[in-house]
Amino acid sequence: MFTGIVQGKGSIQSIENDDAVWTFQIDVPDTSGLQRGASVAINGVCLTATEINGQCVAFDVIEETLNRTNLSYLNVGDAVNVERSLKMGDELGGHLLSGHIMGLGEIKTSTKVGEGFDITIEAPESMMKYIHEKGYIGLNGASLTIGEVQQNEFNIHLIPETLRLTTFGTAENGGLVNIEIDAMTQTIVATVERMMKQENGGGDA
Numbered sequence: 001m002f003t004g005i006v007q008g009k010g011s012i013q014s015i016e017n018d019d020a021v022w023t024f025q026i027d028v029p030d031t032s033g034l035q036r037g038a039s040v041a042i043n044g045v046c047l048t049a050t051e052i053n054g055q056c057v058a059f060d061v062i063e064e065t066l067n068r069t070n071l072s073y074l075n076v077g078d079a080v081n082v083e084r085s086l087k088m089g090d091e092l093g094g095h096l097l098s099g100h101i102m103g104l105g106e107i108k109t110s111t112k113v114g115e116g117f118d119i120t121i122e123a124p125e126s127m128m129k130y131i132h133e134k135g136y137i138g139l140n141g142a143s144l145t146i147g148e149v150q151q152n153e154f155n156i157h158l159i160p161e162t163l164r165l166t167t168f169g170t171a172e173n174g175g176l177v178n179i180e181i182d183a184m185t186q187t188i189v190a191t192v193e194r195m196m197k198q199e200n201g202g203g204d205a
Contacts, residue, residue, distance in 0.1 A: 001085065001086045001096055001097070001098060002041045002044075002046070002083050002085060002086055002096070002097045002098070002099055002141070003083070003086055003096065003097070003143065004083070004097045004136075004138050004141065004142055004143020004144075005083065005142075005143060006081045006082065006083050006141055006142050006162075006165050006166045007029055007030065007082055007083050007084060007165070008028075008029030008030070008082055008165055009029070009079045009080065009081065009082065009165070009166065009167060010026045010027055010028040010029065010042065010079065010080045010081075010082040011026065011027045011077065011078075011079055011080075012024060012025070012026055012074055012075070012076050012077060012078050012079075012080065013025040013026065013027055013056055013076065014076060015074070015075070015076060020062070020063060021060050021061065021062055021063075022060070022061045022066060022071075022072075023050075023058055023059070023060050023061075024042070024047075024058070024059045024061060024071070024074075025056055025057075025058050026042065026056065026057055026058075026059065026080065026082075027055045027056050027057075028040070028055060028056075028057050028082045029055075029082060030084070031052055031054070031055055031057060034049060034052055034057065034084070035049070035052075036049055036050060036051065036052060037049065038084075038085065039085040039099065040057065040059070040082065040083070040084055040085065041081070041082070041083040041084075041085070041097070041099045041141045042059060042071070042080050042081070042082060042141070043069070043070060043071065043074075043080045043081050043140045043141055043167075043178050044069075044081065044097070044099060044101060044138055044139070044140050044141030044142070044178045044180055045061075045065060045069050045071060045099055045101055045141075045178060046085075046098065046099025046100065047059040047060075047061065047099075048060070065101075068101050068103070068104075069101045069104070069178050070104060070140075070176040070177065070178055073176060079167045079170070080167065081140050081141045081142060081166050081167055082141075083141055096182060096183070096184075097138045097141070097143065097180050097182060098180070098183065099141075099180070100180065101178045101179065101180055102127060102179055102180055102181055103123065103124045103126070103127050103179050104124075104176045104177065104178065104179065105121040105122060105123045105124075105139070105176070105177045105179050106121065106122045106174065106175070106176055106177075107119055107120070107121055107171055107172065107173055107174065107175045107176075107177065108120045108121065108122050108153060108173065109173060110171060110172075110173060113157075115159075115160040116157060116158050116159050116160055116162075116163065117157075117158045117163060117168065117169070118147075118155060118156070118157055118158070119155070119156050119158065119168070119171065120153050120154070120155050120156075121139070121153065121154055121155075121156065121177060122152050122153050123152060123153070123154065123179060124152075125152055127179060127181065128149075128151075128152055129189055130181040130185050130186060130189055131146060131149055131154050131181075132146065132149060133146055133147065133148060133149050133154075134146065135185065136182060136185070137154075137156075137179065137180075137181065138178075138179065138180035138181070138182070139156065139177045139178070139179060140166070140167065140168070140177050140178050141178070142162065142166050142168070144156050144158075144162075145157075
C-alpha cells in the first residue's frame with residue numbers, strides 16, 4: 001500500500017526492451033533498508049525491486065502494465081515520481097493507494113498561478129463517475145484534491161511543495177498521467193449504483 005505522498009523524483013538510467021518484459025534501471029532518492037522484492041511506486045505504478053545497486057534500482061514491467069500506464073512512454077533521462085511502500089506505524093499523510101492504475105488522463109492545460117500551477121486533465125468517460133470536486137485522486141502516484149469538474153475534465157491545484165517533489169513542475173500539455181481511484185470511492189460508487197438499480201427494478205415490478 002502507498003499514501004500518495006511522493007518522496008521525491010527518480011531518474012531513468014536505462015530501459016531494456018524485449019517483447020515480454022521491459023527492465024527499467026532507475027536512480028531513486030532513497031534506498032536505505034530497501035530489499036529485493038520490495039514494492040515501490042513509480043509514477044504511481046506498484047513495481048517490485050529486482051536488483052539494487054547503490055541508488056539504482058531495477059524493475060521489471062510486463063506488457064499488461066505497459067499497456068495500462070504511461071511507463072511505456074518514458075525514455076532514458078526522464079524523471080519519475082517515487083514512493084516507497086507504507087510500513088506499519090508510518091504517518092498516513094495522503095490517502096491509501098494500491099498502485100494499480102485504472103486509466104490514463106491527458107493534460108489539456110497548465111497555468112502558473114502565483115508560485116503554484118493549475119492543470120486541467122481529461123479523463124476517460126468511464127472514470128468520471130468516480131471523480132468529484134473535493135474528492136481525492138492519485139495522479140502519477142501523487143495524492144491530490146480534485147478541483148472543478150466539467151464533463152470529462154477536472155482541475156487540480158498544485159502547491160509549490162508538490163511541484164518541488166514531483167514531476168508536475170515540468171509537465172507539458174498533451175502529457176499522459178496515470179490515474180488511480182482509491183478503493184473506498186470505488187466501493188461507494190458501486191454500492192450506490194447497485195442500490196439505484198434495485199430501487200428502479202422494484203419500481204417497475
